[in-house]
Amino acid sequence: MRTQRRPAPAEPRTPSATPSATRSARERPSPARRLNVGRLLAWVALFVMIVITLAPFLWMARTALSNNRVLFTDPGSWLPVDFTWGPFERVLGSATTEEAQAQGGSGASLRFWVYLRNSVIVSTLITLGQVFFSAMAAYAFARLRWPGRDKVFFAFLTALMVPPVFTMLPNFVLIKNLGLLNTYPGIIAPFFFMTPFAVFFLRQFFLGISREVEEAAMIDGAGYFRIFFRVILPMSSAPIATLAVLTFINAWNEYFWPQLVGQEESVRVLTVALSAFHSATPNTGPDWAGLMAATLVAAVPTMLLFLAFGRRIVNSIQFTGVK
Numbered sequence: 001m002r003t004q005r006r007p008a009p010a011e012p013r014t015p016s017a018t019p020s021a022t023r024s025a026r027e028r029p030s031p032a033r034r035l036n037v038g039r040l041l042a043w044v045a046l047f048v049m050i051v052i053t054l055a056p057f058l059w060m061a062r063t064a065l066s067n068n069r070v071l072f073t074d075p076g077s078w079l080p081v082d083f084t085w086g087p088f089e090r091v092l093g094s095a096t097t098e099e100a101q102a103q104g105g106s107g108a109s110l111r112f113w114v115y116l117r118n119s120v121i122v123s124t125l126i127t128l129g130q131v132f133f134s135a136m137a138a139y140a141f142a143r144l145r146w147p148g149r150d151k152v153f154f155a156f157l158t159a160l161m162v163p164p165v166f167t168m169l170p171n172f173v174l175i176k177n178l179g180l181l182n183t184y185p186g187i188i189a190p191f192f193f194m195t196p197f198a199v200f201f202l203r204q205f206f207l208g209i210s211r212e213v214e215e216a217a218m219i220d221g222a223g224y225f226r227i228f229f230r231v232i233l234p235m236s237s238a239p240i241a242t243l244a245v246l247t248f249i250n251a252w253n254e255y256f257w258p259q260l261v262g263q264e265e266s267v268r269v270l271t272v273a274l275s276a277f278h279s280a281t282p283n284t285g286p287d288w289a290g291l292m293a294a295t296l297v298a299a300v301p302t303m304l305l306f307l308a309f310g311r312r313i314v315n316s317i318q319f320t321g322v323k
Contacts, residue, residue: 060292064088068104068289087293091277105287110294111265115273119298121184122258122269123251126191131244134198135236139228141199142206143214153203160196168257175261182264191251198243205239206232245309249302270298 058078063071067082074081086103089095092112095105140146141153171190180186209232217227233240255271262268268276274294277287 060296063289064293064296066289068287069102071104071289087287087289088297090287090290091294091297100290103289105290110273110277110290112270112273112294112297114265115268115270118262118267119252119270122187123248125184125188126251127244127248129188129192130195130198130247131240133192134194134243135202135233135240136228137194137199138202138206139232142203144224157196157200160200168260171257172260181261182267183262184267186261187258187267187269190257191254198247201243202236202239205236209235241309245305249305252302274298 062078062080064087065080065083065085067084067086070082084103086095086099086105090100090103090105091110093110141149167190175181175186175189178186180189213231213235214227217231222230253271254269255275258269259272259275262272274291277291277294
């Protein structure tokens with residue numbers, strides 16, 4: 001019996017695009033070419049904010065490169081008035097008294113390198129102590145279980161709402177009774193140990209570390225101290241580096257407390273020295289050019305830190321903020 005083959009069904013034909021549809025598709029702008037008004041306004045706003053932020057810095061640089069004696073002859077110019085490196089020479093101590101006075105300076109000597117050394121010592125010691133003790137406290141709040149832990153942490157965080165000026169007088173009385181005025185320990189002591197922000201910052205990161213890592217270390221016989229130094233700290237290098245940068249910058253810019261307890265030149269930091277430099281006023285008026293030059297030089301370390309670790313700081317703050 002012969003079977004008959006049925007013919008295969010014809011494949012459906014896709015309708016071809018009409019010329020008018022093809023023409024309209026070609027004339028339609030692509031999404032990349034469309035003008036996004038919101039994005040354009042955002043870029044314009046960002047540019048305006050950058051200009052507003054950099055304007056004081058540019059004005060400071062313009063003043064620092066001007067001759068202080070003729071500085072006010074052209075107050076509206078954004079370019080240096082009678083361009084000179086004299087203010088920087090006065091700050092760095094390479095100009096003679098006659099040269100400084102000829103350019104409108106006071107002629108007073110600024111022991112810039114001594115004050116820079118003091119600022120580096122104070123800021124470095126504050127950074128090391130505050131980061132270390134804050135990391136230990138943050139680990140205790142994040143991992144250790146003890147009665148009243150959350151209540152103590154809440155009470156500790158309330159210290160963020162206390163203005164530092166309220167604790168200034170008790171700290172000064174304590175430092176004076178201990179005989180630590182005009183010494184490095186007296187300047188460093190109030191900032192050496194943990195701060196609420198540093199503890200909160202590191203605690204948020206420690207909470208995100210997997211507990212399996214610590215449990216594996218405990219199985220191998222490691223205690224809390226060994227886990228903290230051998231496991232937690234190496235895994236937290238990024239937020240610890242970020243906190244160290246922020247702490248160093250805050251310590252570098254600190255003014256009121258070093259001014260209160262560190263008046264002698266042997267321990268005077270750079271921010272306090274700038275105030276003393278401004279107080280040495282010549283007959284013609286303050287040495288604004290020299291003061292701006294000294295401020296620029298003092299800002300160089302913090303600027304370099306931000307350029308080197310700016311992206312890491314932003315990423316770490318975003319990471320700890322979403323926990």
